[in-house]
Amino acid sequence: MYLQKLRDEKPLIHCITNIVVANFQANGLLALGASPVMADAVEEAADMAAVSSAVVLNIGTLKAVSVEAMCLAGERAAANGIPIILDPVGAGATSFRKAAVLSILEKVPVSLIRCNAGELAAIAGIDWQAKGVDAGDGEADLEQLALEVATRYSCLVAVTGVEDLVTDGKRVVRIAGGHSLMTRVTGVGCLLSAVVAAFVAVADDHKLEAAENALAIYKRAGEQAAALSTGPGDFAVNLLNALYAITEEDLL
Ligand SMILES: Nc1ncnc2c1ncn2[C@@H]1O[C@H](COP(=O)(O)OP(=O)(O)O)[C@@H](O)[C@H]1O
Ligand SMILES: Cc1ncsc1CCOP(=O)(O)O
Numbered sequence: 001m002y003l004q005k006l007r008d009e010k011p012l013i014h015c016i017t018n019i020v021v022a023n024f025q026a027n028g029l030l031a032l033g034a035s036p037v038m039a040d041a042v043e044e045a046a047d048m049a050a051v052s053s054a055v056v057l058n059i060g061t062l063k064a065v066s067v068e069a070m071c072l073a074g075e076r077a078a079a080n081g082i083p084i085i086l087d088p089v090g091a092g093a094t095s096f097r098k099a100a101v102l103s104i105l106e107k108v109p110v111s112l113i114r115c116n117a118g119e120l121a122a123i124a125g126i127d128w129q130a131k132g133v134d135a136g137d138g139e140a141d142l143e144q145l146a147l148e149v150a151t152r153y154s155c156l157v158a159v160t161g162v163e164d165l166v167t168d169g170k171r172v173v174r175i176a177g178g179h180s181l182m183t184r185v186t187g188v189g190c191l192l193s194a195v196v197a198a199f200v201a202v203a204d205d206h207k208l209e210a211a212e213n214a215l216a217i218y219k220r221a222g223e224q225a226a227a228l229s230t231g232p233g234d235f236a237v238n239l240l241n242a243l244y245a246i247t248e249e250d251l252l
């Protein structure tokens with residue numbers, strides 16, 4: 001379990017992220033015990049990546065220039081052995097997003113892709129009814145697709161939803177729990193990608209185990225927050241509080 005190590009080490013997480021969730025993502029990382037920095041200028045993306053413990057590439061409100069910054073940050077992170085987490089937000093929604101994700105995956109050795117079912121389908125190149133940044137609708141064996149994508153890009157793949165799964169292309173771990181309110185606040189998925197990055201940042205070669213910890217802690221925090229909430233508004237605040245207060249014992 002890497003939660004205490006994360007809180008002891010307070011890893012710096014460099015996020016190139018979208019304008020919708022940047023504040024929530026930064027506050028969620030702080031609440032958990034990590035340290036966020038948002039920096040997306042091409043002039044500094046690589047330098048910021050070099051001094052960070054993990055880099056998050058999130059394509060939520062993508063511009064051509066952000067793709068350039070992501071590649072610069074990703075290439076420098078890779079050269080320094082720093083893990084890179086990709087959140088392919090809405091990858092199937094437009095051809096621009098899909099092409100950008102595939103080009104990042106070609107150029108940057110991503111450590112882990114954290115996505116929903118629709119985004120996984122887009123990366124795998126299968127038919128799916130995309131719906132903006134949401135999972136959308138389709139029929140697919142998500143475990144099989146995740147295994148294929150993990151093998152194709154030599155990375156971990158975490159697919160989230162009612163049930164999460166994470167794989168390294170061989171082993172598959174499933175995580176149940178969470179709460180439907182997690183789909184009623186924007187950025188809950190984006191924050192999860194940053195939380196996964198913070199866990200992976202302190203885990204050296206045990207990235208699969210760290211990702212599994214992150215997904216389980218996050219679903220549990222979602223349950224704890226929901227138990228105190230009357231709706232999405234206080235759920236957002238209660239999720240930050242739950243990330244702050246959660247302990248390893250809460251998973252037992
Ligand atoms: N219906 C649900 N029931 C329980 N947990 C959920 C549900 N939908 C999503 N989650 C949780 O919400 C978090 C964000 O996942 P998801 O909604 O798939 O991401 P995104 O917002 O990127 O689509 C994950 O921890 C996931 O397990
Ligand atoms: C609504 C929206 N539009 C572009 S990015 C974004 C946020 C998506 O956040 P999440 O994937 O966590 O729901």
Ligand SMILES: [Mg+2]
Pocket residue numbers: 089090116133189190
């Ligand atoms: Mg998302």
